Every structure is written in structure tokens, then in C-alpha cells.
Amino acid sequence: MDWAVPDFSTLGRREMTPLHRLLDSTGIESRGEGEWNARMHEGTKLRVWRKIHIGIDEKSLEVRAAEFTTSDIGDAPMLRDRSAREKGNARQQPICAKRVGTPQEPRRAPAPDLGGGRRRTSLPDPSLHAKLVECPSRKTRVVWRVTKVRQIGVFLGVLALWALADSLALLNRDVIPPPAAVLTAMIEVFGRPEMGPTLWFTLRDSLAGVAIAALLGIPAGMLIGIFPKVEISTRVLLDFGRAFPAIALVPVFVLVFGTSHTSKILLIVIACFFPTVIQTIYGARRLEPTILDTVNSFRIPPLMRYRRVVLPAALPYIATGVKLSLSISILVAVGAEILMQVPGIGSQINLARTYNEVPVAIVFTLYAGLMGVALSQGWDWIERRMLAWHHREGGL
Amino acid sequence: MSVTRLIWLWWLPVALVAVWWFASAGTNSFFFPPLNRIVAVTWRDLASGELLGHLRVSLLNMVAGLAISAVIGVVLGLIIGEWRALREATEPFLNFVRAIPPAAVVPIVIVAMGIGPEPKIFLIVFACTWPILLNTIDGVRGMNPQMLEMARAFRIPFGLRNRRILFMGALPQIMAGLRIALAVSLVLMVISEFVGASSGLGFYIRAKKEAFAMAEAWGGTLLTGLLGYLLSAIFLRFERWALHWHLRSEPGKATS
Numbered sequence: 232m233d234w235a236v237p238d239f240s241t242l243g244r245r246e247m248t249p250l251h252r253l254l255d256s257t258g259i260e261s262r263g264e265g266e267w268n269a270r271m272h273e274g275t276k277l278r279v280w281r282k283i284h285i286g287i288d289e290k291s292l293e294v295r296a297a298e299f300t301t302s303d304i305g306d307a308p309m310l311r312d313r314s315a316r317e318k319g320n321a322r323q324q325p326i327c328a329k330r331v332g333t334p335q336e337p338r339r340a341p342a343p344d345l346g347g348g349r350r351r352t353s354l355p356d357p358s359l360h361a362k363l364v365e366c367p368s369r370k371t372r373v374v375w376r377v378t379k380v381r382q383i384g385v386f387l388g389v390l391a392l393w394a395l396a397d398s399l400a401l402l403n404r405d406v407i408p409p410p411a412a413v414l415t416a417m418i419e420v421f422g423r424p425e426m427g428p429t430l431w432f433t434l435r436d437s438l439a440g441v442a443i444a445a446l447l448g449i450p451a452g453m454l455i456g457i458f459p460k461v462e463i464s465t466r467v468l469l470d471f472g473r474a475f476p477a478i479a480l481v482p483v484f485v486l487v488f489g490t491s492h493t494s495k496i497l498l499i500v501i502a503c504f505f506p507t508v509i510q511t512i513y514g515a516r517r518l519e520p521t522i523l524d525t526v527n528s529f530r531i532p533p534l535m536r537y538r539r540v541v542l543p544a545a546l547p548y549i550a551t552g553v554k555l556s557l558s559i560s561i562l563v564a565v566g567a568e569i570l571m572q573v574p575g576i577g578s579q580i581n582l583a584r585t586y587n588e589v590p591v592a593i594v595f596t597l598y599a600g601l602m603g604v605a606l607s608q609g610w611d612w613i614e615r616r617m618l619a620w621h622h623r624e625g626g627l
Numbered sequence: 628m629s630v631t632r633l634i635w636l637w638w639l640p641v642a643l644v645a646v647w648w649f650a651s652a653g654t655n656s657f658f659f660p661p662l663n664r665i666v667a668v669t670w671r672d673l674a675s676g677e678l679l680g681h682l683r684v685s686l687l688n689m690v691a692g693l694a695i696s697a698v699i700g701v702v703l704g705l706i707i708g709e710w711r712a713l714r715e716a717t718e719p720f721l722n723f724v725r726a727i728p729p730a731a732v733v734p735i736v737i738v739a740m741g742i743g744p745e746p747k748i749f750l751i752v753f754a755c756t757w758p759i760l761l762n763t764i765d766g767v768r769g770m771n772p773q774m775l776e777m778a779r780a781f782r783i784p785f786g787l788r789n790r791r792i793l794f795m796g797a798l799p800q801i802m803a804g805l806r807i808a809l810a811v812s813l814v815l816m817v818i819s820e821f822v823g824a825s826s827g828l829g830f831y832i833r834a835k836k837e838a839f840a841m842a843e844a845w846g847g848t849l850l851t852g853l854l855g856y857l858l859s860a861i862f863l864r865f866e867r868w869a870l871h872w873h874l875r876s877e878p879g880k881a882t883s
Contacts, residue, residue, distance in 0.1 A: 378715045381715065381716035382715070382717075382719050382720070384716065385716050385719075385720045386719075389720065403739060405735075405739040406740070463632070463636055464636075464638060467640045468639060468640055468643070471852060471853075473859075474810065474813075474852070474855035474856045474859045475851075475855055476810070476814040476817050476852075476855060478730070478814050478817055478818055479817045479829070479832065479848050479851040480848055482832050482833050482835075482836035482844055482848070483832075483844050483845060483848050485836065486839070486841065487658045487659075561726075561728060562728045562729075562730060565730050566728065566731075566814075566818055569730055569731065569733065569734060569818075569822070570818065570821055576731070577730070577731065580731050584735060589735060592731075592734070592735055595731070596727055596728070596731040597727065599727065599728050599731055600724075600726040600727035601723075603727075603728070604722070604723060604726045607726075
């Protein structure tokens with residue numbers, strides 16, 4: 232097909248309905264790091280393709296929509312996405328997939344479990360599926376609202392199922408009390424004088440444990456990540472530590488340190504140390520070759536280099552490590568409180584259990600879960616502010 | 628693997644154990660008994676079969692719990708992952724349930740269900756289903772959509788498509804979920820045996836602690852760590868074997 236190539240000023244004009252659209256993908260050549268790598272080190276180019284899908288009005292040849300994706304996204308899902316997002320009963324035309332790609336460094340699989348920051352590139356990060364044109368239509372908002380309603384519906388549905396099962400006497404009330412009892416207990420526990428200290432003790436000890444683990448784990452991780460000899464020497468120890476269930480230390484700790492906040496914090500430190508170290512190691516290793524070469528050619532002294540180059544590059548990964556630690560810390564704190572009877576949410580669960588107040592025990596369990604969610608959300612917020620430069624430059 | 632590499636891998640752990648061994652050799656400390664005594668009593672209990680019996684009980688509970696949660700997690704995960712509306716609707720709910728500390732439910736479940744193997748298996752299933760489920764959902768979502776489009780174009784039968792394309796495509800992520808679940812199941816196994824059990828590794832540690840037999844308690848604790856290390860090493864082997872096709876076809880992703 233021979234259409235005139237639209238210039239960029241035609242992008243994003245207001246749309247008129249109804250319209251016919253043609254969808255096609257094309258691209259702009261740009262040079263990524265793969266090319267640089269090939270030139271400098273005669274390495275592979277590591278080519279991957281990026282696609283720009285362009286939706287064109289059949290009559291006016293105006294570009295109605297454009298979408299930037301990785302090469303593995305076909306036109307069909309884009310069409311579906313767009314038509315879900317746009318209003319109007321536009322008839323879709325058959326698709327001609329012409330592909331000119333942009334060779335680029337492929338995104339390698341980032342940190343193992345929970346991902347984390349990505350490397351910065353001068354090109355827009357394809358993972359964002361950068362929207363060149365964004366016209367939020369009524370339909371978008373409706374779709375979003377439908378999802379919200381469904382999400383709330385799931386919560387209500389689970390509650391309803393729970394109530395139904397309870398009224399049919401399918402549930403053992405000693406394990407799962409009726410939902411009404413739990414809901415009233417949810418509000419009722421806030422009237423109790425021990426509520427404040429309970430939440431505070433768990434929160435404080437978790438945060439203290441995470442902070443100590445970070446203070447120890449980040450320098451250790453940087454050392455291990457920078458020096459390969461240190462890495463290979465500590466690998467077995469790290470593997471052992473990572474697989475070790477910290478909670479198994481409880482009986483020994485109870486004898487050695489007593490049932491104290493110290494034991495609890497120590498357990499949290501041990502449990503959080505390893506994820507922090509491992510994420511920091513991943514971070515310290517992920518320095519881009521371009522940056523390394525720049526640093527080398529400017530002869531930047533080692534200390535400055537670690538402080539100003541390696542550490543900032545590792546920060547997104549370290550942040551992921553801290554986030555992991557935060558959720559682990561709540562789990563360990565509650566477990567330790569249950570097993571050791573140290574004041575906190577866990578000991579309240581035990582107490583409620585002894586007084587046969589199962590709803591209260593469940594409520595405290597739910598609050599522990601909420602605390603975990605709140606901590607990780609809070610950390611996301613802090614991370615966004617602290618690593619604003621990283622996000623701005625197209626990281627994640 | 629070359630000899631120098633082996634030496635580099637093991638010199639520090641061996642040195643640390645040696646330091647511990649010799650530094651603690653003559654102590655009378657109640658809290659930190661000499662390492663040779665810890666090893667001796669652990670070996671004694673292993674040889675007499677007492678500890679082996681506990682190990683067997685713990686391992687059986689773990690394997691049963693993991694197997695059940697793997698089936699639940701993978702089947703539900705494949706369904707939720709493929710059905711976009713369902714996935715979006717259940718996302719906040721699943722994220723909330725995942726954040727609930729499973730340790731908190733242990734006392735309730737143990738009191739209600741007794742000290743047999745059922746509550747332990749139940750707890751392990753309760754805790755391990757989430758990582759498997761969420762990872763399976765991610766695995767299905769992260770699949771190359773062209774593969775499924777291709778399956779439709781070739782009119783591959785539904786069952787075959789689910790088994791050979793959907794499941795295999797999500798398998799790398801499922802394995803990642805299983806790896807997390809393995810660690811979680813070990814934790815739950817230990818906690819549930821601390822709270823209420825008459826056998827198992829956790830019970831052994833707790834009973835020895837209550838008898839103030841410090842060397843045995845340390846031995847049991849170290850053995851638990853060793854068990855975790857061995858299990859994850861074995862699982863890594865299994866994962867490599869199960870995913871060899873994947874590692875071969877995508878060299879860029881094979882490293883981690």
C-alpha cells in the first residue's frame with residue numbers, strides 16, 4: 232500500500248466519528264547500545280525490534296492512533312486495545328503489518344523474583360508501551376470503572392459466600408467465625424486500650440529490623456557485587472542463609488536472649504539481611520558498559536566511582552530489596568510474637584485464642600496483613616520520590 | 628567444574644566452620660555449646676533413628692502440602708491468567724490475601740484441628756498456594772500472545788493447547804513460584820510443629836529446648852537450615868531439568 236507518510240503534526244488530532252481505520256506497524260531506525268557494543272567490543276549487536284503501530288483513517292490518511300511496543304506484540308491485540316479505548320463504532324480494516332524495526336539492546340531479565348528497576352536507556356523504555364497519542368475517551372473511563380466495580384464485587388462476593396457457608400453450617404465456627412462477628416470485632420478492637428501499643432510494637436520492631444538489615448546488608452552486598460572473588464567465596468554462605476528459615480531459631484533464641492524485643496528484632500534482621508544483600512549484589516553488577524567506559528576514560532578515582540556511579544546505579548535494586556524486607560519483616564515479627572509471646576500483634580492473636588475470641592484473632596490477622604500492604608505501598612511512594620531521577624530517565 | 632573454582636567456592640564456609648569448631652572446643656558455655664558436641668549429639672540422634680523419624684514426618688507433610696498447593700495454584704492461575712476480566716477483578720483481593728501472615732493463623736488452626744498431620748498440611752497449603760497462584764497468573768500474562776494466536780490459527784484442540792502451550796509457556800514462572808513456595812513451606816512446617824505437634828523436626832527442637840538440652844536444640848536448628856539448603860539445591864536441579872528447553876531457546880534469560 233502506498234500512503235503518504237504522515238508527519239508528526241497530524242498525530243493526536245481530535246477524532247471524529249464514525250471513521251474507518253487502518254492499522255499498520257512501522258518504525259524509525261534508531262541506534263541502541265547493541266550497535267555501540269558491536270563497534271567498540273566487536274560483540275554481538277543483540278538486536279531486538281521495536282514496533283510502532285499506527286492507526287490511520289482510511290479516508291483522510293490521518294494518523295489516529297499510535298502505539299509503541301516491543302516486537303512480540305502483533306497488530307491484533309493493539310487493535311483490540313485501541314478499540315476498547317476509543318469511542319465510536321469504527322469499523323476495523325484488515326491489517327497490513329509492515330515492519331521496520333529499531334535495533335536495540337534487548338532488555339535482559341532483571342532481578343529474579345520481583346523484578347526491580349531496569350537499566351536506563353536513552354530510548355523510551357518499551358515496557359512502558361509509550362503512548363504517543365493518548366485521548367482518554369468516555370469509554371476508557373467506563374472500562375476503568377467497570378474494573379473497579381468488579382474488584383469490589385470480588386470482595387463482596389467472597390463475603391457473601393462466607394456468610395452463606397456459615398449460615399448453612401458448613402464452616403467450623405472455631406476456625407472461621409461468621410463474617411458479621413468479624414466485622415463488628417474489626418471496629419470493636421479499636422476501643423481496646425492495648426490496641427495502640429500492639430500495633431506500634433509490631434511496626435517498630437519490624438522497621439528496626441529492616442533498618443539494621445539494610446545497614447549491614449547494603450555495604451556487604453556492594454562489596455560482594457563489586458569484587459568477584461568475594462562473591463564466589465560467599466556464594467555457599469549466601470545460599471545457605473537464603474534457604475535458612477529464620478523462624479527455626481526461635482527456641483534457641485528464647486533460651487539465649489530470653490523472650491524480648493531483642494530476640495524478635497534479631498530474628499527480623501536475620502530474615503531480612505539475605506534478600507537485601509542479594510538484591511544489592513544484583514544492583515552492583517548492573518552497570519551499563521557505556522557508563523563504565525566513561526568512568527574509565529575520565530579516570531575517576533575508585534572511591535568516587537563507587538559512591539557516585541555504582542551506588543546510584545544499584546539503588547533501584549536496593550529499593551526492591553528493602554521492599555521485600557518490609558513484607559518479610561511483618562511475617563517474621565508476627566510469627567515471633569506468636570511463638571515467643573513478645574508484645575505485638577502476634578501475642579494478641581494468641582491471647583484472643585486463649586480467651587476463645589476467634590473473631591478478634593482473625594481481625595488481628597487481617598490488620599497484620601493490612602500493615603504489610605501499607606508498608607509496601609508507603610515504600611513505593613518513598614521510592615518514587617527518592618528515585619525520581621531514575622523514573623524520569625525512563626527506568627521503570 | 629575446576630578444582631580452583633571448588634576451592635574458591637568452599638574455602639570461606641569451611642574456614643568459618645573450622646573457626647567455630649576450634650574456638651568453641653573447650654567452652655562450658657550453656658548457650659553456645661562446643662560445635663563438636665552439637666555434631667556428636669545430632670549424629671547420635673540420627674543414628675538411633677529418632678531424628679530420622681522426625682525428618683520423615685516433616686518432609687511428608689511438606690511434600691503433601693506443596694503438591695496440593697501446586698495443583699490448586701497452577702489450575703486456578705491458568706484460568707485467572709487467561710481470563711482478563713477475572714484477572715483484573717481478583718487482583719486487589721489476591722494481593723491482600725497474600726499479605727496476611729500465615730503464621731498468624733497457625734494457633735487458630737492447630738487448636739481447631741488438633742495436632743495430627745492435617746492442620747500442618749492445611750497450613751502449608753494455605754501459605755504456599757499464593758506464590759504459586761500469583762506467579763502462574765504472571766506467567767500466563769507474560770506469554771507471547773502470538774503463540775496463542777498461532778494455536779488458534781492452527782485450530783489446536785483445547786486440551787492440547789492448554790497442556791502444551793499455555794502450561795509450558797507459563798512453566799518458567801510457575802517454577803519461580805514453586806521455588807518461593809518451597810521456602811515458605813519450610814517456615815510453615817517449622818512454625819506449626821513448634822505450636823502443636825508430637826513429631827517432626829520442629830517438635831524435636833522445641834522438646835529439646837524445653838529439656839534445656841542446648842546442644843540438641845542447636846543441632847536441630849542447624850539441621851533445619853541444612854534441610855532448606857539441600858531442598859533448594861535439589862529443586863534447582865529439578866528446575867534446570869524441567870526447563871532445559873527454555874534455557875536453551877532463550878540464552879538471554881538463562882542466567883538467572
